[in-house]
Amino acid sequence: MNKLLSQTAVAAITLAFAGEALATEWNVSLWGKRRAFTEHVEKLAELVSEKTGGEFTLNLSYGGLSNNRENLDGISIGAFEMAQFCAGYHRDKNPTITVLELPFLGVESLEQEVALSLAVYNHPATVADLARWNATLLMPSPLPQYNIVGAGDAPAGLADFEGMTVRATGGIGKAMETIGAVPTSTTASEVRQAMDGGIVEAVSFAPHAHMSFGTIENATWWTTNLNPGTVNCPVVVNTDALDSLSDEHREALMGSIEESLNHYIANYNGATMDAWGPALDERGIERVTFSDDEIAAFKDAAAAPAAASWIEENAARGLPAQELYDMVTGMIAGES
Structure with a gap:
């Protein structure tokens, strides 16, 4: 009898450990707070858990794992398995993606932004670019055209941006330089403090970020149609972690991307813009x-x-810069 009980106990313990072995937990590094910009990651976590009966979970951390400028570094060393970052925060680390941040590309919808991003993400040069950081691009965080919120006297014309300190990253910053503005790359998390302290006079953001990060609280004006471009902020995973997933868990993750992006777009075009x-x-x-x-x-x-400069700079890196630019602009022209 005792022998039977012992065998039963061992079997129970073995099953328990087997169940634990099947469970997968990933840490996800985000920043700020839950907002329109992170809704696809929130939805992805929900879907993955549902599809695997809770055996695969994404633990979302808003600022608790890394500084937003260091998320790609964290991915590269396996400090966490998934993260969101913006290409303009560190252009030298992800030059291929920055083609999507060139000014005045003419992107007209979030759906179009998704299609362009995925085409660039899947290009062999981009795959190799991110492989340097042991990273695989999962999905974009599509954003509408940026516009500017500012404090003080509203600009009567573009000449009034001369000498104005504007938080603007990537291609938007380059564009603002052409009309005399002084761009700075203050992170989203720091921008309200910079604006309140007079370090920046105006801030370039998409609408959700102006609301989420409080730039409208002391603002007096907003540009309706400047539309110089947008930023590209992918969701990325550690390649080793992705490769180590079981087939079931990998399918749950990859098979949930489209639905997560559709949820994000519906929320942005609906509740956020409303x-x-x-x-x-x-x-x-x-x-x-x-x-x-x-x-x-x-x-x-x-x-x-800006386009000519980007092509020259990145061709010198050995990247197929002209090819990437032609692919993006060709897709936009074809959809117009």
Whole structure:
């Protein structure tokens, strides 16, 4: 009898350890707080857990694992398995992706932004670029065209940006330089403090970030149609962690990407944009709209030189820069 009980106990313990062995937990490094920008990651975590009966879980951390500028570094050393980052935070670490941050590309929707991003992410040069960091790109965080919120007197024309300190990263920053602004790359988490302290006079963001990071709280104006471009902020995974997943867990993860992105887009185009106009109205923020001629001149001054510079710089790195640029602009032209 005792022998039978012992065998039963051993079997139970063995099953328990087997169950534990099947469980997979990934840590995910984000920043700020839950917002429109992270809704696809939230949805992905929900779907993965549902599909695996809780055996595969994504533990989302908003700032508890890493500084947002160091998320790619954390991925490279396996400090966590998944993270979100923005290409403009460290252009030298991910030069292939920055083609998507060139000014005035003419992207008109979040859906188009997703298609462009996935095409670039799947290009062999981009795969190799991120492989240097032991990283695999999972999905984009599509953002609409950026516009600027500022404090003080509203600009009457683009000439009024001369000497203005503007938080603007990547290609948007380069574009703002062409009209005399002084771009800075303050991180999203630090930008409200920088604005309140007068370190920056204006901030370039998508609508959700202006609301999430409080830049509209002391703002007096917002540009409605500057639309110089956007930033590209992928969700990335540690390649070793991805390769070590069981077939079931890998399918649960990869098979949930499309639904997660669809959820993100529906939320951004719906709840987020529905809240934007009232948020401006409640605070009495003036809407500034520039003439078509000024916008056309801005585009002429910024777009071609930025593209030429990007192609030259990245071709010198040995990247197929012209090919990447032609792919992106060709896709946009084909959908227009």
